[in-house]
Amino acid sequence: MQFKKFVVCACAAACGLAATSSFARDILRVGTEPTFAPFEFLDTDTKEFSGFDMDLIRAVGTKAGYDVKILNMGFDALIPAVMTGTIDVIAAGVSITPERANRVDFTTPYYVSxxxxxxxxxxxxxxxxxxxxxxxxxxxxxxxxxxxxxxxxxxxxxxxxxxxxxxxxxxxxxxxxxxxxxxxxxxxxxxxxxxxxxxxxxxxxxxxxENYGFAVKKGNKALLEKLNKAYADLKASGEVDKIYKKWFQE
Known part of the structure; x- marks a missing residue:
C-alpha cells in the first residue's frame, strides 16, 4: 500500500515537471552596445539596460513568446556573435545597409534616422x-x-x-x-x-x-517571421507608439 502511494506520488511529480517544462518559454538572447542614448544605455540608478531599443525588443520578444535576456558586448562583435549563434538578435540602433544585409537578416525597420x-x-x-x-x-x-x-x-x-x-x-x-x-x-x-x-x-x-532594424542570423526565417509579426501586432495596438513617445518628442 505504501509502495503504491509512492508510485502515485512519483508519477504525479513527474507529470507536474513535464507540464512545467511544456510551458517554459525559450530565452531570446539579445546583444546590444549600451552607449547610444536614447536607444540603448545603462541606467546608472537601476543598473538596467534602458532606452528605446531596449523597451521595444523586450515588448517584441515577449509578444513573440520569449523571455528576453540582454547581453552587453562591443558593437563590432555584435554581427559576428549573431552569425555564430552566440546571440539570437541584435538590438543596437543598427542601420540597415546592403553590406550588413549580406551577413544578417533584418526585421521590419522600426526607426528612420x-x-x-x-x-x-x-x-x-x-x-x-x-x-x-x-x-x-x-x-x-x-x-x-x-x-x-x-x-x-x-x-x-x-x-x-x-x-x-x-x-x-x-x-x-x-x-x-x-x-x-x-x-x-x-x-x-x-x-x-x-x-x-x-x-x-x-x-x-x-x-x-537610415532605417534601423533588429538583426538575426542569416537564414533564420522562423525567428524573423515571429519578430516581424510581433512588431506588426504591437504597432497595430498602439504599443509601439507608446514606447516611441516615452523616449522622443517631435
Whole structure:
C-alpha cells in the first residue's frame, strides 16, 4: 500500500515537471552596445539596460513568446556573435545597409534616422529644408554629420560647438536660426527639455535617412517571421507608439 502511494506520488511529480517544462518559454538572447542614448544605455540608478531599443525588443520578444535576456558586448562583435549563434538578435540602433544585409537578416525597420534640424516653432513654415537656411545662422556640434550639412548651405554662418548642449543653448538664446544634428538626438532633447519643447520644433525633413532594424542570423526565417509579426501586432495596438513617445518628442 505504501509502495503504491509512492508510485502515485512519483508519477504525479513527474507529470507536474513535464507540464512545467511544456510551458517554459525559450530565452531570446539579445546583444546590444549600451552607449547610444536614447536607444540603448545603462541606467546608472537601476543598473538596467534602458532606452528605446531596449523597451521595444523586450515588448517584441515577449509578444513573440520569449523571455528576453540582454547581453552587453562591443558593437563590432555584435554581427559576428549573431552569425555564430552566440546571440539570437541584435538590438543596437543598427542601420540597415546592403553590406550588413549580406551577413544578417533584418526585421521590419522600426526607426528612420538621419540628419535633421531644430528650429523655432515660429519659423516652422519658413524653414522646411536645409536649403531654406541660406544665409542664416546655424549651430552644430564639431565632428557631427550635421556640421558638414551646414557648411554646404550657401552663405550660412556656421557656429561649431564642442557639445550638443552648447548648440541647443545658442538656438534657445536666438543667436542661431537652427541646429543641424541627428534626428533622434534632437527628438530626445525635446522630450527631456520642457522649456525648449514649448518654443522649438523639428520639421519633417530628413537628409541621409537610415532605417534601423533588429538583426538575426542569416537564414533564420522562423525567428524573423515571429519578430516581424510581433512588431506588426504591437504597432497595430498602439504599443509601439507608446514606447516611441516615452523616449522622443517631435
Amino acid at each position: 538621419g540628419v535633421s534640424m531644430l528650429i523655432h516653432k515660429a519659423d516652422a513654415g519658413k524653414y522646411k529644408t536645409f536649403a531654406d537656411l541660406k544665409g542664416k545662422k546655424i549651430a552644430v556640434q564639431i565632428g557631427n554629420t550635421g556640421a558638414g550639412k551646414a557648411k554646404a548651405v550657401p552663405g550660412a554662418l556656421v557656429s561649431a560647438f564642442n557639445t550638443t548642449s552648447e548648440a541647443f543653448m545658442d538656438l534657445l538664446s536666438k543667436n542661431a536660426d537652427a541646429v543641424f544634428l541627428d534626428r533622434p538626438v534632437l527628438a530626445y532633447y525635446l522630450k527631456n527639455q520642457e522649456k525648449a519643447a514649448k518654443v522649438l520644433t523639428i520639421p519633417p525633413y530628413i537628409d541621409d535617412a
